Amino acid sequence: MSELITIKLPNDMHVHFREGNLLDFAVNATAEHFHHAVAMPNLIDPVTTYKKALKYYEQIQTVSNHSHFKPLVTMYLTGDIKEIDISQGSSDSRIIGVKLYPAGVTTNSSNGVSNIQDCYKIFEWMEKYDLPLLVHGEVNNPETDIFDREKLFIDELMLITQNFPELRVIFEHISTKDAVDFVKDSADLVAATITPQHMVLNRNDLLSGGLKPHHYCLPVVKREIHRKAIAEAAFSGNRKFFLGTDSAPHYKNQKQSSCGCAGIFSASTALVIYLDAFDKAGALEKFEDFCVNNSSHFYKLAKTDKQITFKKEIFEVQSSYAVGDQEIIPFMANQKISWSIAKEL
Numbered sequence: 001m002s003e004l005i006t007i008k009l010p011n012d013m014h015v016h017f018r019e020g021n022l023l024d025f026a027v028n029a030t031a032e033h034f035h036h037a038v039a040m041p042n043l044i045d046p047v048t049t050y051k052k053a054l055k056y057y058e059q060i061q062t063v064s065n066h067s068h069f070k071p072l073v074t075m076y077l078t079g080d081i082k083e084i085d086i087s088q089g090s091s092d093s094r095i096i097g098v099k100l101y102p103a104g105v106t107t108n109s110s111n112g113v114s115n116i117q118d119c120y121k122i123f124e125w126m127e128k129y130d131l132p133l134l135v136h137g138e139v140n141n142p143e144t145d146i147f148d149r150e151k152l153f154i155d156e157l158m159l160i161t162q163n164f165p166e167l168r169v170i171f172e173h174i175s176t177k178d179a180v181d182f183v184k185d186s187a188d189l190v191a192a193t194i195t196p197q198h199m200v201l202n203r204n205d206l207l208s209g210g211l212k213p214h215h216y217c218l219p220v221v222k223r224e225i226h227r228k229a230i231a232e233a234a235f236s237g238n239r240k241f242f243l244g245t246d247s248a249p250h251y252k253n254q255k256q257s258s259c260g261c262a263g264i265f266s267a268s269t270a271l272v273i274y275l276d277a278f279d280k281a282g283a284l285e286k287f288e289d290f291c292v293n294n295s296s297h298f299y300k301l302a303k304t305d306k307q308i309t310f311k312k313e314i315f316e317v318q319s320s321y322a323v324g325d326q327e328i329i330p331f332m333a334n335q336k337i338s339w340s341i342a343k344e345l
């Protein structure tokens with residue numbers, strides 16, 4: 001009999017469900033295996049107000065085929081946000097926070113923030129109403145080396161945490177040892193999400209022996225020293241680090257192109273990839289903390305009795321998914337993972 005592990009149904013604290021034809025596919029790929037999931041607001045028409053966030057929530061709920069699934073939505077930080085959006089958002093359990101994109105750093109972020117100090121009034125409201133700030137932590141100066149953009153953003157983030165000591169801040173999809181150290185050294189109100197790719201890949205996996213477009217995301221994966229620090233932070237069980245896949249579907253022809261999109265679709269494979277890494281590190285007893293306990297604690301989320309069971313049995317990731325007449329290539333396509341999902345919910 002193969003080895004089994006059962007945990008409470010995980011939370012994905014950072015995911016892109018997109019819109020239009022992709023919405024149904026992306027929502028259900030996540031809803032199948034997660035309890036909560038935090039939907040990012042960087043749509044073509046970004047989710048910039050409380051009303052727009054509720055509308056996006058309804059669209060997600062409408063396509064979800066899983067009654068256990070509880071989506072959570074965010075508002076995209078722009079000058080459009082008013083104090084009423086923050087106060088209404090904070091008292092509505094469907095709204096989880098406000099997402100800060102420095103302008104131009106990633107997919108659909110051209111409406112983002114150019115000067116973070118301009119948002120200090122909004123941070124004041126968020127601190128007052130206890131609505132978390134989710135941050136894409138990279139500087140947006142196009143001349144800054146792409147491998148340095150996260151590290152250099154930390155000064156900016158430090159100013160935010162110093163000026164707003166009661167604001168809950170989540171440093172999203174961390175990709176450097178510098179970010180790990182910053183979060184560890186900060187107050188308990190500062191946390192971070194960790195993606196499967198930043199846990200298992202370094203930049204050689206992206207660039208050496210041929211360019212791998214399906215390993216390309218932002219922030220870009222970095223040197224081995226950074227990957228190791230991120231993985232160890234997750235394996236340690238430290239409450240400040242939790243699961244956020246940053247699963248972001250793009251069609252195959254947009255990834256395999258002369259100017260390929262940033263983003264990795266991992267919704268259907270992330271859990272077993274994380275689990276395999278925890279197992280190899282001898283850290284299985286911390287897996288449930290990373291997947292569900294740490295994020296439930298930080299975000300004050302309701303618990304579920306629902307569980308998911310994994311078995312130690314080879315699982316081969318499928319080569320692609322059809323969405324309409326297009327294809328989506330999942331993270332680790334065609335590769336063998338040592339764990340599989342044993343019991344559907």
Ligand SMILES: [Zn+2]
Binds near residue numbers: 016040246248
């Ligand atoms: Zn993202």
